[in-house]
Amino acid sequence: MKKIILLGYMGCGKSTIAQNLSKITNIPFLDLDNCIEKKTNLSIKEIFEKHGEIYFRKLEHEMFLELIQSSENSIIGLGGGTPCYANNHLLLQRDDLTSIYLKASIDTLYNRLVHNKSKRPLIANMEEEEMKEFIAKHLFDRSFYYNHAQHKVVVDNRTVDETVQDILEILA
Ligand SMILES: Nc1ncnc2c1ncn2[C@@H]1O[C@H](COP(=O)(O)OP(=O)(O)OP(=O)(O)O)[C@@H](O)[C@H]1O
Numbered sequence: 001m002k003k004i005i006l007l008g009y010m011g012c013g014k015s016t017i018a019q020n021l022s023k024i025t026n027i028p029f030l031d032l033d034n035c036i037e038k039k040t041n042l043s044i045k046e047i048f049e050k051h052g053e054i055y056f057r058k059l060e061h062e063m064f065l066e067l068i069q070s071s072e073n074s075i076i077g078l079g080g081g082t083p084c085y086a087n088n089h090l091l092l093q094r095d096d097l098t099s100i101y102l103k104a105s106i107d108t109l110y111n112r113l114v115h116n117k118s119k120r121p122l123i124a125n126m127e128e129e130e131m132k133e134f135i136a137k138h139l140f141d142r143s144f145y146y147n148h149a150q151h152k153v154v155v156d157n158r159t160v161d162e163t164v165q166d167i168l169e170i171l172a
């Protein structure tokens, strides 16, 4: 069985969907952000604060490689920016992986992130008014990388269960 990679913008539901997919399929779930936190013993927020984003992107690339090179079956939830740095987007196309972009609109992302931004360093200090414009621009820049995924699932107006079903159809 190929490793399943879920990717997409912050708040698109990678961690939530991966956890639910894991319960149904019995395939273990690994969250790339959590793996980095465990390895460094620091939160993502602390890594950004203490060492800066470039250092985080290096750790992220190394952890991504480590996870896809292991022989274990797994569902891997990437960080929101993982495909956009260090040529990670090219790894999404490997034959031994199934990569799935969870595609959410600007409105869906804004509504999910606006009250839940403190653990996300890129938006933590932003006023609500500037957040929507930031998400719109950022998503536009990042879509090029996200679109390298082998599959795309639109998550707007879908429940967690519906999105999990959409993914199961891709895997069937
Ligand atoms: N239909 C849905 N599918 C997925 N998540 C949903 C849905 N409806 C609401 N949510 C909520 O949206 C949020 C999605 O956040 P989640 O942490 O899963 O995203 P993420 O893509 O892992 O973000 P990050 O890149 O910041 O780790 C959660 O609070 C989740 O409960």
Ligand SMILES: O=C(O)C1=C[C@@H](O)[C@@H](O)[C@H](O)C1
Pocket (backbone or CB within 6 Å): 009, 010, 033, 044, 078, 079, 080, 081, 082, 119, 120, 121, 122
């Ligand atoms: O979108 C991003 O660049 C990020 C998303 C999170 O998952 C974390 O990986 C970190 O906060 C950076």
Ligand SMILES: [Mg+2]
Pocket (backbone or CB within 6 Å): 014, 015, 016, 031, 033, 077
């Ligand atoms: Mg997550």
